[in-house]
Amino acid sequence: MTLPPFKLERYFAKYEFNTEFLLCSSDCEAMSIADLLAFESGAAEKFQNTWLGYTESQGSPVLRKEVCNLYTTMQPENILVHTGAGEAIYLFMHAMLKENDHVIVHTPHYQSLSQVAKGIGCQVSPWIAREENGWVLDLDELRHLMRPTTKAVIINTPHNPTGYLMSRADFDKLNKFVQQEKLLLFSDEVYRESEFDPSTRLPAACDYGEHAVSLGVTSKTYGLAGLRIGWIATKNKKVYENMAALKDYTTICNSAPSEFLAEVAMRNRQQLIDRNLGIIQSNVAIVDKLFTSHSSLFTWTRPQAGSMGFPKLLKGDIEEFCDDLVRKAGVLLLPGTMYDDSRNHFRLGLGRKNLPQAVERLEEYLSKTR
Numbered sequence: 297m298t299l300p301p302f303k304l305e306r307y308f309a310k311y312e313f314n315t316e317f318l319l320c321s322s323d324c325e326a327m328s329i330a331d332l333l334a335f336e337s338g339a340a341e342k343f344q345n346t347w348l349g350y351t352e353s354q355g356s357p358v359l360r361k362e363v364c365n366l367y368t369t370m371q372p373e374n375i376l377v378h379t380g381a382g383e384a385i386y387l388f389m390h391a392m393l394k395e396n397d398h399v400i401v402h403t404p405h406y407q408s409l410s411q412v413a414k415g416i417g418c419q420v421s422p423w424i425a426r427e428e429n430g431w432v433l434d435l436d437e438l439r440h441l442m443r444p445t446t447k448a449v450i451i452n453t454p455h456n457p458t459g460y461l462m463s464r465a466d467f468d469k470l471n472k473f474v475q476q477e478k479l480l481l482f483s484d485e486v487y488r489e490s491e492f493d494p495s496t497r498l499p500a501a502c503d504y505g506e507h508a509v510s511l512g513v514t515s516k517t518y519g520l521a522g523l524r525i526g527w528i529a530t531k532n533k534k535v536y537e538n539m540a541a542l543k544d545y546t547t548i549c550n551s552a553p554s555e556f557l558a559e560v561a562m563r564n565r566q567q568l569i570d571r572n573l574g575i576i577q578s579n580v581a582i583v584d585k586l587f588t589s590h591s592s593l594f595t596w597t598r599p600q601a602g603s604m605g606f607p608k609l610l611k612g613d614i615e616e617f618c619d620d621l622v623r624k625a626g627v628l629l630l631p632g633t634m635y636d637d638s639r640n641h642f643r644l645g646l647g648r649k650n651l652p653q654a655v656e657r658l659e660e661y662l663s664k665t666r
């Protein structure tokens with residue numbers, strides 16, 4: 297299997313740790329171990345006593361029990377913990393897809409959601425979200441993309457990079473369709489629980505039935521990317537067992553300190569959500585103003601959830617714009633070309649505390665150059 301470079305990750309590798317303002321991060325503001333442990337009395341001492349032996353391959357029982365609270369019908373035996381969501385994507389595709397299978401992928405998307413399948417030799421059809429439709433996916437288009445060899449539909453809502461949240465009615469229909477067609481639904485839900493209006497939160501796909509696999513992680517809504525703890529939740533025993541068997545060839549089991557910290561995080565996740573949504577909401581207000589005052593230069597489709605949006609530059613080339621901005625002003629935006637988008641979009645992150653200063657710097661740059 298050959299995999300081309302992961303464009304977005306390579307772009308971040310070049311800039312993430314040497315640029316003053318990251319205005320395109322997908323995760324929410326992180327915190328220190330000390331701040332996380334302060335959520336629970338006695339947690340700091342327990343952390344010190346964490347045993348540094350191998351851990352249970354499927355994830356610690358306590359952590360899996362905590363993760364179940366995200367779902368309505370999951371039991372700890374339905375949760376398989378991974379090293380980040382990235383590992384789970386890689387293993388799902390290797391576990392369930394083979395050469396010449398056909399998969400349909402919500403597009404634009406985080407690159408591995410299609411690339412791993414392509415690397416295996418699958419045929420991949422993009423299910424395209426369009427800005428002119430508010431990034432809404434059209435279920436009729438999905439029906440037209442179907443082939444006799446279709447094995448899986450891969451969806452990501454809340455969506456990276458547009459912030460699109462599927463409606464409940466459409467999500468119900470999507471699950472029904474996938475069930476009827478006897479396909480698998482791989483539902484990347486790493487931005488779940490970051491809906492601006494909590495009443496719009498979708499049920500997790502795994503709670504609809506055995507056709508579905510839900511993907512979760514501590515990195516995004518909860519702002520704890522450094523833990524590298526992700527998971528899948530599914531009632532599908534075959535998926536679970538196949539992925540667990542492959543995991544023996546990748547990471548075997550998870551980091552013991554990270555599992556303990558993730559357990560604390562998940563027990564206190566409402567506090568993390570409130571903190572991070574607070575940051576996002578006040579950042580969205582600033583970004584709304586920015587785009588209103590520069591409406592001849594950018595389009596802006598306001599996200600409904602998650603920690604990013606996907607505006608479009610109306611004048612000039614987006615790669616050149618981002619390159620000049622980072623060199624002259626120390627502000628990093630992510631050109632949409634990293635998602636194979638050729639329509640001049642860029643990703644703008646909403647989850648970081650220093651967004652107001654980053655936007656100020658961007659405004660200064662615009663006033664000098666435009």
Ligand SMILES: Cc1ncc(COP(=O)(O)O)c(C=O)c1O
Binds near residue numbers: 379406
């Ligand atoms: C939609 C989506 N899925 C999966 C991942 C991978 O998450 P992690 O880096 O925490 O493994 C990301 C990270 O950006 C993502 O945006």
